[in-house]
Amino acid sequence: MNITKKLILVLIGLVLTSLGIKLLSDNNLTFGGTAGIATILSYLTTFSWGSLFFVVNLPFFIISIQELGKWFTISSLLSITGISLIREWFDIIIPVFEINTIIAAIIAGLLIGVGVTFVLNNGSSLGGIHILGLYIDKKFGINRGLVLFVCDSVIILFALALVGWERAILSIFCIFIASTIIGRYKKSPIKEMDRDQEESFENSHVS
Template sequence: MTSHKKSPEQHSWYEDIFAMLLGLSLISFGVVMYLETQVFTGGMAGFSLLLQYATGWEFSTIFFIANLPFYILAFLRMGLLFTFKTFLIVTLISVFSKILPIWVQFSELDPLFASVFGGLLIGSGILFLFRHRAGVGGMSIFAQFLQDKNLVNAGYFMLGFDVLVLVSGFFVLPWESVLISIAGAVATNLVIAVNHRPGRYTGMSIEKHVLGR
């Protein structure tokens, strides 16, 4: 007998919308927990959080502006639909992270719990976006562009950027907060590493959705 491997089904538009809303909601809530306890993570989100702590500028504004230069690269490499989804998600994360504190206040929130649990939420949100052909913008698009030009390995570049962001935290926050933040960054990456399998969903490889965190 000849066995036929079933091709993964493409998601419908309403499945994409629901997953994107769920993903960006999880990421936004994780960010709000980080803002409440002054911890941060790697990637562009971590850079934006750290810059807020250092300057007092709002995360939502920094995150939105910091991602703007990368949309051109996203369009050139990933196409119009991915770029539109990513722009929409970045914009809504910026908005949600600003308005969620109006609806949710914490009377007490342990920083280590916030870092790890918030990291799990962010990782889960990114995973939802991965599976629906979307990302959260950021430096990973630039990393993939550099790899395409044979200038650097994208994975090593992203690891280096994450390390740079986390180490920079020692110049802004107490060392205890930085160590707690590292625990949250590990939690985020564990969620993605354990649950994301290239080609499992809609026949896509990891290179077809870049993580911008």
């Protein structure tokens, strides 16, 4: 796929995901993975979600650089940086948007599911649990959507003290929607990236 098209789709994915996460935060819901961890820490500290999300994801890049390749890791790091900045920007330009929590969970799940799928299917990731899910999918053939759902649900359980049972259940419902979309429409970004690199290498050696 043309690199420009990939970049545009990744950017769209980052915007959709950021909107979904903001909708969750504005309605006192949370998500799983490093996004959920960053949300919980933002409730407990004075640091912004974007800065916390960036820092929490850094350790996972050790797995990525060792197991998923240099280019995938660089792309993922750029996506992490991008979503952190976009999320910070949304907090500045978009006022707090409180709606019915059930509707918020559904809309956020759809936005995050579609957004993350765009990012993953175009040779990048949003770090953390997504990197772990891609690694397990590649290594053991276990559907990454299932991996994300299980890991995210466990993280949500730790958020019970902050958001309460009702919002925790709605947050898991949101995760289920997003994970179903991600698992249903998955491709292998590792294979896609490898193929693009091979084509680039072959083209560069054509006389």
